[in-house]
Amino acid sequence: MKLVVAGATGRTGSEVVAEASRRGHDVEGVARSSDDVEDVRVYPADELPALLADADVLVDFTVPAASREHAALAAEAGVAYVVGTTGFDSGGTADLRAASESTAVLKASNFARGVQALLDVVAAGVEALPDYDVELTETHHSGKRDAPSGTARTVLDVVDEVRGEELDRTHGREGEHGREASEVGVHVRRAGTVRGEHEVLLAGNDEVLTLTHRAESRRVFAAGAVDAAEWLVGRDPGWYEFSEVL
Numbered sequence: 001m002k003l004v005v006a007g008a009t010g011r012t013g014s015e016v017v018a019e020a021s022r023r024g025h026d027v028e029g030v031a032r033s034s035d036d037v038e039d040v041r042v043y044p045a046d047e048l049p050a051l052l053a054d055a056d057v058l059v060d061f062t063v064p065a066a067s068r069e070h071a072a073l074a075a076e077a078g079v080a081y082v083v084g085t086t087g088f089d090s091g092g093t094a095d096l097r098a099a100s101e102s103t104a105v106l107k108a109s110n111f112a113r114g115v116q117a118l119l120d121v122v123a124a125g126v127e128a129l130p131d132y133d134v135e136l137t138e139t140h141h142s143g144k145r146d147a148p149s150g151t152a153r154t155v156l157d158v159v160d161e162v163r164g165e166e167l168d169r170t171h172g173r174e175g176e177h178g179r180e181a182s183e184v185g186v187h188v189r190r191a192g193t194v195r196g197e198h199e200v201l202l203a204g205n206d207e208v209l210t211l212t213h214r215a216e217s218r219r220v221f222a223a224g225a226v227d228a229a230e231w232l233v234g235r236d237p238g239w240y241e242f243s244e245v246l
């Protein structure tokens, strides 16, 4: 399978290059700058259309502005598209959806298998404890740009879905502020080299339940993204979820 990695020089993209190479795929990369990663050639981004001409799948870990363009190029080339970039606004999400009309698109805010399990467990916890307060804390390395993380947003969407209402996302607290039942607190920490940690706290009735996922290396995201790429190739145009891969 020929796999092109966008963001191949980045923290996550370089792990995708390494994982796909280990599995014996034919790998090429693009980034803003050209460089080599793990003996894989990385081309400047403007060469992506030419690379897609004979590719099976594009895996993208860059920034939203670049991913919007990459999605359109994958759609034009009819190449399956796996996107792990986070931080899209509604226009970016609409562009990805539009690409899925012409090619198979799989977007996940987190390619760790444990996070998929966390989403299920959070749904079960929120359902079992309907009156409990919910607070979410996420921690990532100091280089992460978007906040809260894409995974945190996905967890909050699950909470809203189970509660049947859009809770008021309260980002940090300062000063005089009584907690309302309609709030969900969202707390973001950026420090050091933390790969990614999400903790959901449910509290009420004199008890506390905490559910935590911690990524211990970026290899977990790379492995999930390559699993998704292998699964997506050959599928009809459309929108796919990582849970379907698992």
Ligand SMILES: NC(=O)c1ccc[n+]([C@@H]2O[C@H](COP(=O)([O-])OP(=O)(O)OC[C@H]3O[C@@H](n4cnc5c(N)ncnc54)[C@H](OP(=O)(O)O)[C@@H]3O)[C@@H](O)[C@H]2O)c1
Binding pocket: 006, 007, 008, 009, 010, 011, 012, 013, 030, 031, 032, 033, 034, 045, 061, 062, 063, 064, 065, 066, 083, 084, 085, 086, 087, 108, 109, 110, 111, 112, 146, 221
């Ligand atoms: N879904 C998941 O499981 C998951 C896991 C981890 C991270 N992420 C997300 O993946 C994204 C990347 O994270 P990261 O930590 O790997 O970032 P990073 O280390 O900053 O790497 C970004 C990569 O994108 C390239 N890039 C930036 N702007 C570009 C453009 N305009 N055109 C083409 N390439 C461009 C960079 O190339 P240069 O080096 O040449 O600038 C670099 O290779 C973020 O949105 C992050 O939240 C998702």
